[in-house]
Amino acid sequence: MDAFFASVELLRYPQLKGLPVVIGGGRRRVDELLRAGHAGRDSRFIPVADFPLLKDYVGRGVITTATYAARQFGVGSAMGLMKAARLCPQAIVLPVDFDEVRRYSRLFKSTISGIAPVVQDRGVDEVYIDFTEVPGGQREGGRVLARLIQKSIFEATGLTCSIGVAPNRLLAKMASEFNKPNGISVIYEHDLQSRIWPLACRKINGIGPKADEKLAQLGIRSIGALAAQPRALLLERFGKASGAWMHEVAWGRDDSPVVTSSEPVSMSRETTFERDLHAVRDRAQLGAIFTGLCEKLADDLKRKGYVAKTIGIKLRYDDFRIATRDQTMASYSADARTIRKIAGDNLKRIPLVKKLRLLGVRASALAPAGDAAEAEKFNNKAVEEEKMRASAAPEKIATGGLF
DNA sequence: TCTGGGGTCCTAGGACCC
């Protein structure tokens, strides 16, 4: 989806069309700003630089999405809002409306599923679609179906998207960037040299800043240059798995399937404080935040019908370093007090000398709530049986084992 | 002027088991 979060807001406020708008986490909501002295104007649309309480409003937020008009000024995703305000003082900042975003997300995804059922979720604003078995999916190399999907999404939501069509997911993802916004691009296998190889390595989904830097140090800047490397060199520099993968993707090869459903691996809640907190001096405040996170996490688990066996915590110090601690419990749980207890134990295992910036709680080793109850019963039964065996034949335990 | 929140996957070492 094109500039998804921002586009959703433009549906609501069409008068903002063409203006630089950025969506990001503001700490103060619009109604608070009204009270703060903007009653005479429509405070929703006051340029960011005009806020007397700019810092309070944007806080430590970052940009989730910027409209294309805002991108002209060099602002973009993941940039701090304070920095964005300097680069583009006339930008209008709106908070993220997650409910609305999720609503449109469901809407565009169900529109796609109605046309092409093999769809893989890739977050709120992105999917992979398998055209292979869709009637007409091969016409004009997939362009006809892509056009139909684009049109149907626009009719259902009023939102535009960009579609890349290719023989595999890797190339389709890159192709989707070629013609933004509201574009379609079709890539064939024989386009590899002319259209993929000139691109920067960073354009490969899976090569991030670290790998890119390492490649640059080896003088490898384009995908073509990467493809030209001896496989052995990549294996040596990036390890067996990553090296082999890099070689494959540079040659446009990817046989990963479009996966239509999957079980969640973890759920988490985390929050960055308005100011850095000290473990001792701000103990009470920290404790309340911590408990709140555990309660939210327990809620999430219950609402989605999962229980967890492992509870983890994460904290970020004022110097941005991260520490995590995990603990696996004897049984599954989605209970807020249990989570709080285990998370608290985890926290005690981390030295808290520096100030903290972020605190998070994570549940992993998940199981569907019903299954886990069954598994638990089974486990208890197994444990009981083991005890029975042990008491029935203690000498076997004593001599034990193979020898 | 700093730098969100929610995820997945991988690696590497250690405990423990057969």
Add this chain to the structure above:
DNA sequence: TCTGGGGTCCTAGGACCC
């Protein structure tokens, strides 16, 4: 004086993605 070869599970950290 010298100590295998599997396997699984757990933990901590890190890269990467939307």
